[in-house]
Amino acid sequence: MAGTVILTGANGSADSNTQNLRQVIARYPDAKTSIYQVDLANLSAVHEFASKISKAVETGEYPALKSIICCAAYWNLVGDSELTTDGYDKTLQINHIAHVALVLRLIGSFASDGSIVLFSSIAHYRKPNAMTSYLPDIPDDIDQFNHPPASGDKKDRGFQRYANSKLVITTWMYPLNRYLQQNQKFKNITAVAINPGGLGDSRAFTSNTPRSIQLAQKFVLKPFMSIIQYLADPTFRSSAEAAKDVIKLAVDEAYQGEHGYFTLLQKDDSDPITMDESVQQRVWRKSLEWARITKDNTALKNVMK
Ligand SMILES: NC(=O)c1ccc[n+]([C@@H]2O[C@H](COP(=O)([O-])OP(=O)(O)OC[C@H]3O[C@@H](n4cnc5c(N)ncnc54)[C@H](OP(=O)(O)O)[C@@H]3O)[C@@H](O)[C@H]2O)c1
Numbered sequence: 001m002a003g004t005v006i007l008t009g010a011n012g013s014a015d016s017n018t019q020n021l022r023q024v025i026a027r028y029p030d031a032k033t034s035i036y037q038v039d040l041a042n043l044s045a046v047h048e049f050a051s052k053i054s055k056a057v058e059t060g061e062y063p064a065l066k067s068i069i070c071c072a073a074y075w076n077l078v079g080d081s082e083l084t085t086d087g088y089d090k091t092l093q094i095n096h097i098a099h100v101a102l103v104l105r106l107i108g109s110f111a112s113d114g115s116i117v118l119f120s121s122i123a124h125y126r127k128p129n130a131m132t133s134y135l136p137d138i139p140d141d142i143d144q145f146n147h148p149p150a151s152g153d154k155k156d157r158g159f160q161r162y163a164n165s166k167l168v169i170t171t172w173m174y175p176l177n178r179y180l181q182q183n184q185k186f187k188n189i190t191a192v193a194i195n196p197g198g199l200g201d202s203r204a205f206t207s208n209t210p211r212s213i214q215l216a217q218k219f220v221l222k223p224f225m226s227i228i229q230y231l232a233d234p235t236f237r238s239s240a241e242a243a244k245d246v247i248k249l250a251v252d253e254a255y256q257g258e259h260g261y262f263t264l265l266q267k268d269d270s271d272p273i274t275m276d277e278s279v280q281q282r283v284w285r286k287s288l289e290w291a292r293i294t295k296d297n298t299a300l301k302n303v304m305k
Pocket residue numbers: 008009010011017018038039040041070071072073074094119120121122195196197198199200202203204205239
């Protein structure tokens with residue numbers, strides 16, 4: 001692997017996951033890699049990081065960005081909604097708002113043929129789901145997402161918050177592509193939202209989850225990953241397999257210019273509500289406000305509509 005990779009993690013270098021990451025990147029001495037600590041639950045930290053990276057691109061410390069992979073995610077299936085210091089639901093902020101801020105703050109630092117990879121999920125569909133009895137949706141007043149009522153039904157409501165965040169970011173991807181295309185400077189930059197499949201070995205199943213989910217992962221999902229894939233869900237696989245597809249969408253020339261919703265590497269239809277332009281505009285405007293994007297801090301000036 002050659003090239004430049006800028007990685008971020010929520011925690012500092014003492015964190016065991018960050019240490020694992022360091023061991024992995026040490027195997028690729030030809031690549032220029034950096035790891036930054038950025039807490040996506042803190043918008044000031046996100047903006048500070050974006051300023052740092054755009055400055056580094058400007059001064060030539062880093063090359064223009066070829067791709068941004070917005071894969072960070074959070075859920076809490078054992079507690080009520082938590083408000084961040086910015087006043088947003090933590091799930092929505094980490095999964096959506098922080099990525100909006102990063103993409104729109106950094107867009108001026110992109111190469112002309114850059115790509116944006118957002119993370120959706122099968123959970124974004126407004127369809128019954130084994131994880132929750134509450135469907136995701138986009139209400140008229142989407143600020144409601146930041147004030148969900150406390151509930152006795154922690155797992156189902158927690159998963160609904162996660163699904164809402166995935167529905168919102170999937171919807172946001174469509175006007176993002178539209179505004180990019182309308183802008184002479186950015187017309188060859190494209191965005192995709194990928195459902196990477198069910199990831200049997202994901203760390204997500206081990207934190208903020210009920211014991212039943214942790215046990216299901218340990219004794220069923222992880223050991224029987226390929227059988228589940230074969231018999232029940234062709235998208236079920238390991239994180240490593242999903243990561244290879246994500247990298248293809250991000251930097252492989254064969255996927256250059258792809259945009260829209262993907263299930264694995266297949267172009268797919270996202271939930272019909274994501275195609276409703278009035279809903280897209282509602283999500284777009286509110287996302288700018290949530291992420292504190294103004295015409296003064298993004299190079300995509302035509303977004304202020
Ligand atoms: N797991 C699945 O079955 C599944 C299915 C469909 C879609 N997805 C989507 O695929 C993506 C990857 O999922 P995954 O299962 O690999 O997730 P994961 O193992 O739980 O990893 C989540 C990542 O998000 C980062 N993160 C969480 N909170 C953060 C914060 N406050 N600030 C900065 N970074 C933060 C974590 O950083 P640290 O390493 O620093 O903790 C970690 O790298 C997510 O967008 C997820 O929604 C997953």
